[in-house]
Amino acid sequence: MATMGKKSLRSDLGRVRGLGSAKDGTHHWWGQRVTAIALVPLTIWFVASIVGLAGAPLAALKAWVASPVVAVLLLALVVAVFQHARLGLQVVIEDYVHDEAVKIASLLAMNGAALLLGGIAALSILKLAFGG
Amino acid sequence: MAAETKESGKIHARPLSPHLQIYRPQITSVLSITHRMTGVALAVGTLLLVWWLAAAALGEAAYARVGAFIDSPIGLLLLFGWSLALFYHLGNGIRHLFWDAGRGFDLPTAEKSGYAVIAFALAATLVAWVVGLAVLGGR
Numbered sequence: 395m396a397t398m399g400k401k402s403l404r405s406d407l408g409r410v411r412g413l414g415s416a417k418d419g420t421h422h423w424w425g426q427r428v429t430a431i432a433l434v435p436l437t438i439w440f441v442a443s444i445v446g447l448a449g450a451p452l453a454a455l456k457a458w459v460a461s462p463v464v465a466v467l468l469l470a471l472v473v474a475v476f477q478h479a480r481l482g483l484q485v486v487i488e489d490y491v492h493d494e495a496v497k498i499a500s501l502l503a504m505n506g507a508a509l510l511l512g513g514i515a516a517l518s519i520l521k522l523a524f525g526g
Numbered sequence: 527m528a529a530e531t532k533e534s535g536k537i538h539a540r541p542l543s544p545h546l547q548i549y550r551p552q553i554t555s556v557l558s559i560t561h562r563m564t565g566v567a568l569a570v571g572t573l574l575l576v577w578w579l580a581a582a583a584l585g586e587a588a589y590a591r592v593g594a595f596i597d598s599p600i601g602l603l604l605l606f607g608w609s610l611a612l613f614y615h616l617g618n619g620i621r622h623l624f625w626d627a628g629r630g631f632d633l634p635t636a637e638k639s640g641y642a643v644i645a646f647a648l649a650a651t652l653v654a655w656v657v658g659l660a661v662l663g664g665r
Binding site: 431 | 575576580586619
């Protein structure tokens with residue numbers, strides 16, 4: 395960063411791409427922030443709704459999710475939650491797991507779990523929305 | 527930074543990076559690690575969210591089972607812990623977003639906003655549970 399003059403070892407193409415040594419640039423950082431911003435209103439809406447549904451029978455929950463607006467907001471919440479959790483847990487694993495093999499295995503397991511759990515949640519929302 | 531030896535031969539102490547065993551905990555550092563811990567706890571907590579959604583999609587019997595778990599002492603304790611973790615992570619996350627925008631990063635403001643986040647988390651959790659229990663009692 396400091397030596398961007400003649401002494402920089404970075405190639406012109408590398409500098410233009412701006413992706414750095416990790417080949418990812420600020421993509422991870424942005425993804426964490428974009429999902430965080432999305433989750434502020436989505437979380438407040440979800441918690442307020444769930445508090446209102448405390449102890450509700452299944453029929454009441456189904457009637458709530460039957461609204462297209464509710465179903466889409468729930469899907470958006472699930473996507474944002476699991477993407478945000480995936481990016482956050484990735485950093486935690488990279489910070490504390492130092493054995494390369496264990497680190498890669500942990501990252502694969504965590505990403506797989508996030509994908510599967512998000513998939514189950516999304517399909518459940520769709521099934522409830524379509525009156526299954 | 528390393529210790530520095532002067533001409534007199536005396537070793538002068540220089541600032542060290544925070545070794546957790548000897549470094550005095552401060553509101554800023556404690557809230558920082560709490561943000562990470564609540565984040566991990568909330569990720570684990572998605573298991574209950576997914577179980578609840580899947581059970582609702584599966585039908586009455588499965589929905590009754592997840593309801594019975596949430597009503598149990600363990601279930602209520604987990605739900606209470608997760609609600610507190612969620613409101614803390616939400617409040618402190620907003621604090622982080624302000625820092626990302628370059629605002630409130632000076633120490634006095636960061637300490638004040640830290641206490642504000644704690645107050646918000648406690649108050650929001652209290653309100654959510656009081657309202658939730660009132661809704662439950664009204665059924």
